[in-house]
Amino acid sequence: MIDMGPKKALAVLLAGLLAASAVATGAAPPAAAAPQSPSSGVDDRAGEVFWRGAWTAAQQPLNPNVPGWAQRGFTGQSVRQVVRISVGGSHVRIRLSNLYGTAPLPLTGATIARAGAGAALHRGSQRHLTFSDRQWAQIPAGAELDSDPLLMRTSPLEKLTVTLYFARPTGRATYHSRATATSYLANGDHRVDPTAGAFTGRSGSWYFLTRVDVREDRARQRDGIVALGDSITDGYGSTPNADNRYPDELAERLVRNNTPRPVLNAGISANRVLSDSPCGGESATARFRRDVATQSGVRTVIVLEGINDIRSQGGTTGCSRGAPRITAQRLIDGHRYLIKWARERGLTVIGATLTPCSCVGTNEAIRNEVNRWIRSTAGTANGYDAIADFDTALANPTNRHALRPAYDSGDHLHPNNAGYRRMAEAIPLAKL
Known part of the structure; x- marks a missing residue:
């Protein structure tokens, strides 16, 4: 889903036109996803399916007085973030935010896995996320985007790890400044790397990741x-x-x-x-x-x-x-x-x-x-x-x-x- 406020409409339109002529790594930018109603939980693409929020981080504009990853952005780097969900389900999706970005956000790919210790993953749990059936996405400035539903059984209070890889420059990042949690950074593409060794960077903020939703087909x-x-x-x-x-x-x-x-x-x-x-x-x-x-x-x-x-x-x-x-x-x-x-x-x-x-x-x-x-x-x-x-x-x-x-x-x-x-x-x- 792409969700934006009315004040962003013109900026998003212009960003979309720019995105249409841009070339992402290995392919052209994806089409926008069909609209959803997240408050009701109904997914128009999949029929009567009820989504429930499992984790969220409220996004905020960059504080220009605080240097860090959000100000520099990311290029050729993998950002790994660990979150604990409050409820589980049979399917999962994430939402990425470019709400405060000034240019389209070029996501090369993203994975989700069961968290290990620190930046490590439980081996064999890594799964690629898709966006309109593609592993990459380009999110217009001022917009947010849901991943496609992924079949993955999760439990209440389970920790999940989301790894985002950006081959191309992101520009300044939409983020949540004070995570009271550690995010990890590695040079290169480490989306499916189960080990923590490459993730030598540390930060106390969350970047682009704003929601994790779960669905349980029996739950309404x-x-x-x-x-x-x-x-x-x-x-x-x-x-x-x-x-x-x-x-x-x-x-x-x-x-x-x-x-x-x-x-x-x-x-x-x-x-x-x-x-x-x-x-x-x-x-x-x-x-x-x-x-x-x-x-x-x-x-x-x-x-x-x-x-x-x-x-x-x-x-x-x-x-x-x-x-x-x-x-x-x-x-x-x-x-x-x-x-x-x-x-x-x-x-x-x-x-x-x-x-x-x-x-x-x-x-x-x-x-x-x-x-x-x-x-x-x-x-x-x-x-x-x-x-x-x-x-x-x-x-x-x-x-x-x-x-x-x-x-x-x-x-x-x-x-x-x-x-x-x-x-x-x-x-x-x-x-x-």
């Missing part, structure tokens, strides 16, 4: 859960490569409860509700449709957003640049917009109270007022359907504006592994 439930948020949803402060973010912990809790469900992490570090961020990308209100409403098989969204609006307000430098002065009412209005969007699309929407941030003065007053509104209006037409009271779960009983020391990663803002586990425990499963 629309039960996916999307966690929309900032760095606390993104898992900052948790152990890298250990899958201890709160959405990961929620997925594990559901598996232990014998009720596995898709849990999709749409957090972006430094993200704000009301305004775009140079580090955190588009605001939550701007990215809601793409990162929540059009996820495959989604039913519920948990919203934990607002700390960066409060802490960054009036900022002129760094990640705070461009953050407007706000009031509690403005932030509440932003949350109401998200609630309206969710309900219009038939989603259950759960509001998470803003966690202790060691804020003082006006900032703490705004946080407390927003939390009072979330709690007092829950279950009404003007509020969230239910709440996840992360504030109460994490707060120091003797100092309510601060994290409990046992849950503090050390910066007095982001939880540690135990704190993220406590957040998952605070979510009312019956309300999901």
